[in-house]
Amino acid sequence: MTTNAPLPPSNWDDLTVRVASSAGMVIVGAAGVIMGGVWFQMLVVFVSAVMIWELWMMIRDDEPTKGMLLAALVASVMSGQLGHESPWALLLFLVVPLIGVTQLKTEIKTFFIFALGIQIAGWGLVHFRDDFGFTWLLWLMSVVIVTDIFGYFAGKSFGGPKFWPKVSPKKTWSGTIAGWLGAALVGYVFTLFTNAGLVIILISMALSFAGQMGDIAESALKRRMGVKDSSTLIPGHGGLFDRFDALLGAALFMLLVADIFNVPGVAF
Numbered sequence: 001m002t003t004n005a006p007l008p009p010s011n012w013d014d015l016t017v018r019v020a021s022s023a024g025m026v027i028v029g030a031a032g033v034i035m036g037g038v039w040f041q042m043l044v045v046f047v048s049a050v051m052i053w054e055l056w057m058m059i060r061d062d063e064p065t066k067g068m069l070l071a072a073l074v075a076s077v078m079s080g081q082l083g084h085e086s087p088w089a090l091l092l093f094l095v096v097p098l099i100g101v102t103q104l105k106t107e108i109k110t111f112f113i114f115a116l117g118i119q120i121a122g123w124g125l126v127h128f129r130d131d132f133g134f135t136w137l138l139w140l141m142s143v144v145i146v147t148d149i150f151g152y153f154a155g156k157s158f159g160g161p162k163f164w165p166k167v168s169p170k171k172t173w174s175g176t177i178a179g180w181l182g183a184a185l186v187g188y189v190f191t192l193f194t195n196a197g198l199v200i201i202l203i204s205m206a207l208s209f210a211g212q213m214g215d216i217a218e219s220a221l222k223r224r225m226g227v228k229d230s231s232t233l234i235p236g237h238g239g240l241f242d243r244f245d246a247l248l249g250a251a252l253f254m255l256l257v258a259d260i261f262n263v264p265g266v267a268f
Contacts, residue, residue: 008067011191012125019258020235021125024067025234025243028043029043029141032044032250033129033134033137033138034134034142036129036130036134040126040129041079041082041126042182044078044122044125044204044265045074045075045078045079045122045123046075046083047076047122047240047244048075048118048121048122049072049075049078050071050233050239050240051118051230051239051240051244052067052070052071052074052096052115052118052119053067053068053070053071054230054231054233054239054240054241055111055114055115055118055139055221055241056070056071056100056111057152057230057231057232058183058221058222058225058230059106059110059111059225060103060104060106063103066103067083070096070100073095073096073099073200074096074119077092077095077096077119078119078122078123079090081093081123082123082126093116093119093120093123094116096115096119097111097112097115097116098112100112100115107224110221110224110254114221117248118248119254120252120255121247121248121249121251121252121255122204122251124252124255125137125251126252127249128140128254128258131258135180135190135194139186139187139190139200139204140207140250140254140255141247141253142186143183143187143204143208143211143250144184144208144211144246144247144250145208146179146182146186146206147179147180147182147208147211147246148179148211148246149182149184149211150175150178150179150181150182151171151175151176151178151179151182151212153178154172154174154175154177154178154179155170155171155172155173155174155175155178157173157174158172158175159172159173160172160173160174161173163175163176164216167216167219167220167223168215168219168220171212171215171216171219176212179208179212180205180208180209182208183204183205183207183208184201184205186204186205187200187201187202187203187204187205188201190204206257207250207253207254207257208250210249210250210252210253211246211247211249211250211253212246212249213249214245214246214247214248214249214252215246215249216246217243217245217249218230218241229242230242232246
């Protein structure tokens with residue numbers, strides 16, 4: 001007797017869509033990173049503005065127009081700020097969070113913190129590209145990407161205890177540790193053609209952890225808001241916030257590292 005019962009879902013059912021979407025993002029992102037200058041600035045401004053819109057929609061999905069206005073304001077503020085070197089221009093990043101919270105009745109602190117963090121991280125990525133060049137932005141992004149890839153495949157293959165089940169039920173210790181090892185490998189590769197020295201391996205692992213914490217923070221936000229994804233813009237990945245949450249955490253971490261440490265050959 002035959003049945004038409006559906007086959008149970010596979011752990012790898014989303015792989016094809018994820019790979020296709022990732023390939024598209026890599027092509028666009030790589031073009032922006034390689035060209036640098038105003039092209040990379042525009043890419044970062046666009047992504048930051050969309051993430052602010054996604055943040056607003058997670059909190060107030062009944063007011064899309066206000067979310068779009070805030071996104072447009074983010075694009076305007078960041079474009080103006082990136083065109084000026086005055087440290088006072090950084091105060092402009094308070095404009096969107098403050099305007100946003102005046103429109104909210106709940107999750108005021110949540111919006112303020114995440115909106116401010118998104119803008120500062122975007123600003124940091126642009127200045128990291130300008131100050132340290134293509135090689136070190138490639139390193140930063142490689143650490144984040146490899147951490148995600150190693151974590152995804154290790155988590156799917158080995159499973160095991162959850163890293164933080166109350167916040168991110170899918171993230172496992174096997175995937176988390178695999179991400180650190182992948183980041184260490186990236187750091188080692190960069191010692192082969194830069195003057196950074198072996199310390200870059202440790203910084204790569206710390207950067208990997210910072211990126212994972214960015215992922216955890218966004219997972220906590222989504223659970224708090226009761227949503228699965230920040231949006232449905234990217235097939236297999238959700239929204240831009242879902243895709244770049246780890247990069248945000250890594251960028252904020254590197255802003256701190258760049259101000260404290262002096263790594264030979266990198267000048268962090």
